[in-house]
Amino acid sequence: MTKYAVITGASSGIGLEFTKLLAADGYDMLIASRDGKALRALAKELAAEHKTKATPLAIDLSEPGAADRLWKKLGAQKVDVFINNAGFGDYVDVVNSDPATLERMIALNITALTQLSRLAAIAMKKRRSGSIVNVASILSFVPSPHNAVYGATKAYVLSFSEALSEELKGTGVSVTALCPGPTRTGFAAAAHMEKSSVMQSSRLPTGKEVAAFGYEAMKQKKVVAVHGAQTKFVSLIAPRILPRSAIRRIIEKVQRRDS
Ligand SMILES: NC(=O)c1ccc[n+]([C@@H]2O[C@H](COP(=O)([O-])OP(=O)(O)OC[C@H]3O[C@@H](n4cnc5c(N)ncnc54)[C@H](OP(=O)(O)O)[C@@H]3O)[C@@H](O)[C@H]2O)c1
Known part of the structure; x- marks a missing residue:
């Protein structure tokens, strides 16, 4: 029987690269994001290159009830892999932020991911x-001044995923927080972060590298998959050698607007 995957945020970046890895491994899939045109083009590309049956679903996952609508679209389809990848940030201080944008961010990065994880886990x-x-x-590991709400949503994703993985221990279901x-990727533009020094380095990894790392971690049933030297430093080394006050000051400096 053909294996089946669901990927949210499949139209670009890390999600798009996940679809290619899954297609190469023989998965059929549901690919979801808001941009139906990009998803239809991707479905055609995956069919041509891998004979994959990819079903595009244009959906705004920040809308109320969106997780249920996505799940209903699957019908009786069994799901082997569920990748909650859709997410966005907004590089702005809390006092200058737009409340509607914050609401959509929390709805997408937290609510949709939680409801879809729950449905997939059941x-x-x-x-x-x-x-x-x-x-x-x-940013799951540190507070994120100038991108505070986004960082907090990602701290939630890590905490929730680790807890869920423990609850599912021994059931044959793995949960990986990548x-x-x-x-x-398209992330910096969506988060208005193009000018941030964080995104300026010419040595930034590509979505392809990150997806390949995450895919391997998923296969190995790793619970927390930390990609890159910088993330390893922030998650493993910094908390051992620096007080929290120093860590948040450093992150503030790194993320401070250059303009
Ligand atoms: N790039 C980074 O530096 C970085 C670092 C750490 C973590 N991440 C995380 O990696 C994940 C993937 O991001 P990326 O870097 O690949 O950025 P990206 O290229 O901007 O991709 C984001 C994806 O999410 C989809 N999306 C955005 N809003 C949506 C909504 N309301 N409903 C449904 N889909 C939506 C986008 O598609 P549509 O526009 O078609 O809806 C797109 O496919 C995100 O969760 C992000 O937070 C990124």
């Missing part, structure tokens, strides 16, 4: 098999 637990990948961040550092 179905997978019944079948005693499946893998959930939730895309977290380097924690990338700054990565060259």
Whole structure:
């Protein structure tokens, strides 16, 4: 029987690269994001290159009830892999932020991811098999001044995913929190971060590298998958050698607007 995957945020960046890896491994899939045109083009590309049956679903996952609508679209389809990848940030101080944008960010990065993880976990637990990948961040480990709400949503993703993985221990269902550092994708433009020094480095990894790392971690059933030296430093070394007050001051400096 053909294996089946769901990928949110499949139209670009890390999510798009996940679809290619899954297609190369023989998965059929549901690919979801807001941009139906990009998804239809991707479905055609995956069919031509890998004979994949990819079903595009144009959906705004920040809308109320969106997780249920996505799940209903699957019908009786069994899901082997569920990748909660859709997410966005907004590089702005809290006092200058737009409340509607914050609401959409929390709805997408937290609410949709939670509801979809829950639905996937219920179905997978019944079948005693499946893998959930939730895309977290380097900012899951530290407070994120000038991008505070985004960082807090990603701290949630890590905490939630680790807890869920423990709850599912011994059921045959794995949960992996993928924690990338700054990565060259559409993320910086969507977060109004193009000018940030964090995104300026010419050595930023690509979405392809991060997805390949995450895919391997999922196969190995790793619970926390930390990508890149910078993220390893922030998550593992910095908390051992620096007080929290120093860590948040450093992050503030690094993320301070250059303009
Ligand atoms: N790039 C980085 O530096 C970085 C670092 C750490 C973590 N991450 C995380 O990695 C994940 C993937 O981001 P990326 O870097 O690949 O950025 P990206 O290229 O901007 O991709 C984001 C994806 O999410 C989708 N999306 C955005 N809003 C949506 C909504 N309301 N409903 C449904 N889909 C939506 C976008 O598609 P549409 O526009 O078509 O909806 C797109 O496919 C995100 O969770 C992000 O927070 C990124």
